[in-house]
Amino acid sequence: MDLQTSIDETGIALKLFLNNKFSDAKERMEPHSLKSMYPALGYSTILYLQAVMTFDMNDIESAIKIIKRSVAVCNTYRRKTTVMGSFRKTLTRVSYNDLTEDEIHAELCYAECLLLRALLTFIQDENLISFVKGGLKIRECYKIYKECNKILKSRKWTDEQHRIHFESGVKMGVGAFNLMISLLPGKVMKLLEFVGFSGNKQLGLAELENGSKMTTSLRGPLCSIVLVAYHTVVTYVLGLGDGDIELASEVLKSCLVKYPKGALFLFFAGRIQEVKGNIDEAVSKFEESIDSQSEWRQFHHLCFWELMWCHCFKSDWLLAMKYAEKLCHESRWSKATYTYQKASFLLMCDDQSEDTKAHVTYLYGAVPNLKQKIAGKSLPFEKFAVGKTLRYTEQNDYLTLPAFELIYVWNGFNIIGQKMHLIDPILTIIEQTINEIQTNKDKYLYFYDDYSLALLLKGVCLFHRKQYFQANQCFTEVISYEKNIKHDFYLVPYAIVEMARICLNQDEIAETKALLEKTKKNYKGYQLESRLHFRIHAIKLQIHSRDDTTSQPCTPSTENLPSFDNST
Known part of the structure; x- marks a missing residue:
């Protein structure tokens, strides 16, 4: 051939x-x-x-x-x-x-x-x-x-056509490499730069965008997929939810013209509606993606995951639980995670009969045995989930706001915060829980852990309501309990970074940098540490983008790819 x-x-x-x-x-x-x-x-x-x-x-x-x-x-x-x-x-x-x-x-x-x-x-x-x-x-x-x-x-x-095919492949490779490496936290970046890698976010995005416009090329659609995935998924999972949704919508629009029933493109259409806070429209698109094909059930799992969160954002705990259950039965990725989510959503349901409580206890009890290792490492979230299930047993079968905690650690508040009709009911439940904890302080085995978690979640809700002063008070109070917290050590460094976000939104750049450095320097070995480092890195990228003299995460090369020193 x-x-x-x-x-x-x-x-x-x-x-x-x-x-x-x-x-x-x-x-x-x-x-x-x-x-x-x-x-x-x-x-x-x-x-x-x-x-x-x-x-x-x-x-x-x-x-x-x-x-x-x-x-x-x-x-x-x-x-x-x-x-x-x-x-x-x-x-x-x-x-x-x-x-x-x-x-x-x-x-x-x-x-x-x-x-x-x-x-x-x-x-x-x-x-x-x-x-x-x-x-x-x-x-x-x-x-x-x-x-x-x-x-x-x-x-x-x-041959011009051969050049176009080749160029789109180079743009996809150069763009994806630069983007992928630029997302990594500073400590990892230093190690990669030592062996010859460096990443430039703006260059990566520009290369992928140019590649996506090469509609007659073989890799043009693939450039579009990577670009849309970055703006609609990666920035929300690893960052601050600051993807360019308008650009993603424009790129996706041309893909849907060519592939109107394409399961992957319908999934991204749902994701765009979800991150805009249009949850009902998102649910419709994810269901359309599921209905578009039955050959690869694996594509369905992507939609099940998003549908689970959509119903979670609407506080429809029973439906959220059912999608977690579907994932638990069908997906091989992390049964410990799915089981923990299923139990946490069920715990939030209004029906707390003896049968329901017994089932929640059974599910939490199963989580430690489902923990796995991938590439020799335990998944950080699985370790987090196991720790929480042990707390559930130790505290005589209760956890404080586990579903809202899940939304927070998976960066869901960046989506909920787009719409006040989603954030307000959650804030009401959190405030009721804070009053309950304060009123019955003696009943809580780890009062400061539970109270600090509820305060952190309240502060995040207030942040998205742009009530920065009140949010800052919540985070300050969490930090003040640092020596009293017994298990949830992640709460304090996360609260400090939330304070940094407030400073960033108020253009207090020096204070933002100081808070980020304090977090990196003073806190090590807490739960979900790597997730917070991704958020810290995302904030730093935003700071760089506001300063013309340091607009790039690293020095760009004269070529379209950072230099590689063979001697290393």
């Missing part, structure tokens, strides 16, 4: 995939994946997506086997360099015009396959060697993208 046919066939398979015809796409790619680079890449990508969605070890091992084979297929098309050739290359300027179009596209496909292989390495095995292997593959992939970027700029192109 020649290069153009290879690209065309993969393009057809991509359209099938985005139109929910997953098996058809897979079957179209499989016969050619043994010998042709683009079908090999396409087939590997489908198996990769299937593996990460099911989290089934058989699927993961099968995907790794196919991706290894695809890496070998792509490698056969790459320019073979001898030892002497490599030596001459370091002494003379490389002429990229000497490379054939097959060879340059092979570099790009090789990098993409290598990245898929590396990402699966992280979840395949639990030992440190797997992490080292995965890291080395990503490092090699990063170097190849840099080289591809040089090819794009330096080469004289004879």
